[in-house]
Amino acid sequence: MKKVFIVLIAGLTIIGSGLFVGNLFFSKEEEKEPSTIATTEELKPELFLDIEILEPNQEESQQETTINELYRGELDFQHADPTKPYLITVQFTDKEKREFLGPDKQPLRLEKEVTLGKEQGIAFLAVKGNKPMLAHIQKLKDVQVSASLKEKE
Structure with a gap:
């Protein structure tokens, strides 16, 4: 057995x-044969604006630097109305203060409405772009960034 x-x-x-x-x-x-899926969707070049309102005595933002970040800056403000809306504008210009155009032939400008929430402090700005926008801006020469804070009319 x-x-x-x-x-x-x-x-x-x-x-x-x-x-x-x-x-x-x-x-x-x-x-x-391994199966592959290809996508041909093109990314539209885009810019993004992150804003953080800091206390006057606070030195730095808590935001970490990222790969796709184009600009970091601060705007000090005093005697602001905490309840009114303000407009933060960021522009990409050359040395003669002419605005650069994006790939879509529109000015490279970002505007964002914010309510500051305090009379004085610092508006911390971080401008970010996706990969196509980063490639476009890297081709430009003598790029300067200007940022402004105005009361919305």
């Missing part, structure tokens, strides 16, 4: 191994 059992296990092992090896070498070609 032991011999029959050993022969049966050895036979099943040989048959299983043969089927496994047969599947590896004689499988359909379609299954061997």
